[in-house]
Amino acid sequence: MLSIVSVYHQSGVREKKVAADGSKFEIYENNLHSEYHIRYGGYGGIAYHHVSDKYIALFTHFITCGVWEAVYILDGLLKNVSDIQPNTVCGDTQGQSAPVFALSYLLGIKLMPRIRNWKDLSFLRPTEDAQYQYIEPLFKGTVNWHLIKTHWFDMMRVVLSIKAGKVMPSTLLRKLSSYSKKNRLYQAFCELGKVVRTMFLLEYISNMKMRREINAVTNIVEKYHHFLDWIFFGKEGAITDNDPIEQEKRLKYLDLVASSLILQNTVDISLAIQTLTARGEIINHRDIEALSPYPTRHLKRYGDFIVNLNNIPQPLETAINLPPEIFET
Known part of the structure; x- marks a missing residue:
């Protein structure tokens, strides 16, 4: 093969x-x-x-x-x-989630999914006072930068373990999803993933060439x-x-x-x-x-x-x- x-x-x-x-x-x-x-x-x-x-x-x-x-x-x-x-992976709605966006970003992999009903997802503002004239209704929250900063080194240790071949992403993601939603590391991955997903979706809805490329792949x-x-x-x-x-x-x-x-x-x-x-x-x-x-x-x-x-x-x-x-x- x-x-x-x-x-x-x-x-x-x-x-x-x-x-x-x-x-x-x-x-x-x-x-x-x-x-x-x-x-x-x-x-x-x-x-x-x-x-x-x-x-x-x-x-x-x-x-x-x-x-x-x-x-x-x-x-x-x-x-x-x-x-x-x-270095780029495309998928459909089932090929994405907030933790997957975070993990792919930390691994240096660009995740570019074709998401159904993307308007129902949460777009996050970088700060509470950030306002956007034409797309304001899309934003439903603010990034919790403190949560990401607090658990940044924990997330990096996870990524280094994956890079070293100690654990596969699927094993980690299954364990994270099986934990209580109150688990702080799980919440940090979700928060970082929402940030990455927001940046992706903003480019996705404004870039027709990008949408065509994702659709073609x-x-x-x-x-x-x-x-x-x-x-x-x-x-x-x-x-x-x-x-x-x-x-x-x-x-x-x-x-x-x-x-x-x-x-x-x-x-x-x-x-x-x-x-x-x-x-x-x-x-x-x-x-x-x-x-x-x-x-x-x-x-x-x-x-x-x-x-x-x-x-x-x-x-x-x-x-x-x-x-x-x-x-x-």
Whole structure:
């Protein structure tokens, strides 16, 4: 898997963002991961994917249906050891919460979710006397800077433990959320998170380009889900193992197959572009941005697969590269 990502990394120019989102997989009712999903119906688990803005999956974690997905959104970035190392993670409403905003900020990760009903969230003023002429109704409180300052070193110790690999963000966030809401460290994380979220939302509502970028990246992970649905046709797309380790393996193998197909599609598209440019056709980077490595109409899922070992393909290093003039126009 890492080798495929390494080769795929040579193509394209985007690599700084990753989208995180969950997709329900059907599993048997009587096992440790199985829960009833209210929105999708039926028993199953959630495959929580981290997909690069270069379309390839970097990490997948199998979680229960009832968990708030934001708890695991930072794990995928920290466990990712591939050549693609994004510093920004996009998600949906389930991909954010006040403590997650705080923790991502302290870890140097930019959290950019697409939040439903953002107007219902609390915007905080920096001081009580701060007034804003046109957006005053959005603000519903003032930052408790004393709380953040008091527990700043405690929060930094938590971050250093995560950086040192002593604890994963999901473990910490689960423990924080299970504590009483009167826990001062939990309150400090929430307060800092509200500050970071307020700054993000103010930029989000005023920057159309930013909204479009977030929407484009989150659409990629949704398209990846549809791509996996097409690939995983055996046993009607159900994971039939009850062992959590085997369930996780199924998803890893599925990602491996998907990554292999994505790489082959990318090679085929790159070779077609090389042929067109050699003929004198003008192709610019906007044309490339409209392409996706998720087409399936040309792929054969059933029947005989004939491999000609005497037909040596072009080296991937040259096959996957696009003419440099494309990115200059």
